[in-house]
Amino acid sequence: MAVFVDLTDKTALATFKHRSGGAAKDFIIEGVSGGVAIFDYDGDGQRDIYLVNGSTITALEGKEKPPRAALYRNLGNWKFEDVTDKAGVANERWGMGVAVGDYDNDGHADFFVGNFGVSRLYRNNGNGTFTDVAEKLGVARKGWSTGASWGDYDGDGRLDLFVPGYVDFDINNLPPNPSEAQKPGKVGQNFCQFRGVPVLCGPRGLKGEGDTLYHQKADGTFEDLSVKTNVNDPQGYYGFSSAFVHADDDSLLDLIVVNDSTPKQLYINKGDGTFEEVGYPSGVALNENGREQAGMGLAVGDYDNDGRIDFYITNFSDDSNVLYHNDGEGNFTDVTFQAGHGESTYPFLGWGTVFMDFDNDGWKDLLIANGHVYPSVDGKQWGTTYAQQLLLFRNLKNQKFERVAAAPGSALALALTARGLAIADLDGDGKLDGVVNNIDEKPTLIRNVAAGTGHWIALRLIGDVKKKSPKDAIGAVAYLTTGANRQRQDVISGASYSSHNDMILHFGLGSATKVDKLEVQWPNGSRENVDVPDIDKTLTILQGKGIVK
Known part of the structure; x- marks a missing residue:
């Protein structure tokens, strides 16, 4: 029986079309856009949906109109209204990620959009509209901003903002690309390759950006305290996802950063306004084989109900995702294969992921959005594809998971170019639903129709x-x-x-x-x-x- 069904075409979300560069995916910037947020922006009790859009090199050059992000107001009963223009949140920049936080404590949800270029902070005016206050408040980060997170790390009651940086990418000095490699007279060895096939370059070989921590001051403006707090990432790792979390349960918010092709970072809050990076000694920097992985997405949750949060990280294809069990006192163990996430995730290139109890049995399951970055994998006998299925793993309550079979015609059976993933109970029936933002496609709105669910x-x-x-x-x-x-x-x-x-x-x-x-x-x-x-x-x-x- 189906667990999730696709309702996209029955809603206004079907009118949204994500766009990120060309179909060939010649450059790394074209393959990684697509965050999504679910939150109640107007305080009516219904969860609304914000979809980040990408852009094109041509648009950055001012030669065409940029794609637009979209905000959909939830009207109830699976009806949504596009209120982007009314709300003033089209972004019209090369969007990457979105993080929601009521930074001014006025009861109205604000949100930060991380862009390639200049990022935005949309302040909720409380009347259905937003104002971009990023420049005014000091968080108009330039460069390549990705998966941000809000959290009050210093206990002053005001939300602070962490923004990972990805790659120092210059559109005026573009690297070699696979489309050029196909032209007569070109030598394949001069291009980046994957299994002998020319592909987009990066992130390896490209300069990484540092990360940024914005501390909110008493007057509501922000100051960059990245260096002072020790989270500036001087190594220039390729930051993708982040979250303020209680990793060691001392009531102070710590910080985890998932990096592409470089070690993951775990910053423990020392309580004096600074952090100590403990990725290696904590056990989360590498996998159990001591290897760096191409970390993409991050799920945070206590999957075994022992009272401590665990981490699940999605990775590139030809590698497994990784599940870190929290052993206590900030120590983690890679239990991926023991838990059933090793070989089963190997063919997939994972992005958004979340712990969610889809069947309401009191144990957190895992949902994972997948999709490759190289269109050229189609037609090759490599055991993977460009568009890929969602993965749902049921928690067996014994520290193991099993993959839930995709019923024919269900949302789990769809082939998607997925990137961002967010969950919420969108219809108030007590079952968690979700939204997937698909690169260069319409989104996927998934309704939970699982039978026999608990209270x-x-x-x-x-x-x-x-x-x-x-x-x-x-x-x-x-x-x-x-x-x-x-x-x-x-x-x-x-x-x-x-x-x-x-x-x-x-x-x-x-x-x-x-x-x-x-x-x-x-x-x-x-x-x-x-x-x-x-x-x-x-x-x-x-x-x-x-x-x-």
Whole structure:
């Protein structure tokens, strides 16, 4: 039976067409765009969708109109309205990623768009419109910005912003490209190759960019404290995805950065305004074979319900994705093959990924978006393809996963050129749905139709700004107990691949008919227990006040 069905063509999302360079994918910039965010921008309780768009070299040269991003307002019952122009969020730059965070604590969701060129910060005006305040506030990052994340790393109650940098790419000095290699008189050895076939160049051989941490000051402007906080990445790794997380559970937000073709970085918050990079000693820099991988996307979640967050990283084809189990005290072990994610992910080139309990049994499963960067793989007997299926892995509750078969005609059976992935309960039926942003194609809107799912509860957390917790509660952790099962969910901005999941915390309860205990650790480190009278609904919890609706 189908788990997900594709509803795209029945909605306004079918009118969106992503575009990123030419079909041949001659340059690395043409193959990696496509973040997506799900959030409630207008406060009506419905989750809305923002799709990042790419661009073209010709548009950057001013010779054609650039593609436009799109914001779709959720009207309910799987109906969406394109409100891009009304909201003023078309971007019209070469977009890469998006991260949502209410940086000014006014109760309206703002969002950062990482671009190639100059990035944007869209401030929510609270009336259905946005204003780009990136230049005014000091976060108009130049260069190649990718998967950003919001988080209050210094405990002042104001959200700060981390932005990874990818490649120092100059459109006025383009590297050799595969289309040129096909012309008469060209020598193949002068071009970048994959298995003897000319392909786009990079990231290896290209200069990497550093990363940027913007600290928010009391006046609402931001200052670049990348060097002072030790997260500037002087090595110039190729940054793709990031998230502020509680890696060692000391109430301070740490930071993980997933890099392409270079080691991953884990920054532990020292509590004095600086971080210590511990990627190697923690065990997350490399895989179990001691190799760097082409890290793309990032999922953060406690898959084995031991109370600690684990990391799942997507990688290039001809390599496996990697699952890092959190052993405690900031130490991680690569358990990829033991968990069933080794050979099964080898043919796929992974991007967006997320831990999600698709069947509401109380254990987090994994959804992964895939798609190659080399169109030339089609027609070759290499065991991979350019368009690829989504992967869904069911959690077997014993630290192992199994791939869920793709029912014919279902969303899991589609061949997609996927990049960004975000999830949310888009119709309020208690089951998590999703959106995939596909490069050079329309997006894929997937509805969860899994049969026999368990009970559930969803929590919207609101922090107390007066107590130095960000209002959207980024950095909060909820622990929910039913019987012997204790689950954990974290409020996180960013992650996946250049994307942003709905920040309402969704818990599957299985056959449980009540919540035995709910503990919330707020961003300021304070804890409180909350009585939960009902299940199978979404509840709003205000710090210090309990359930308010």
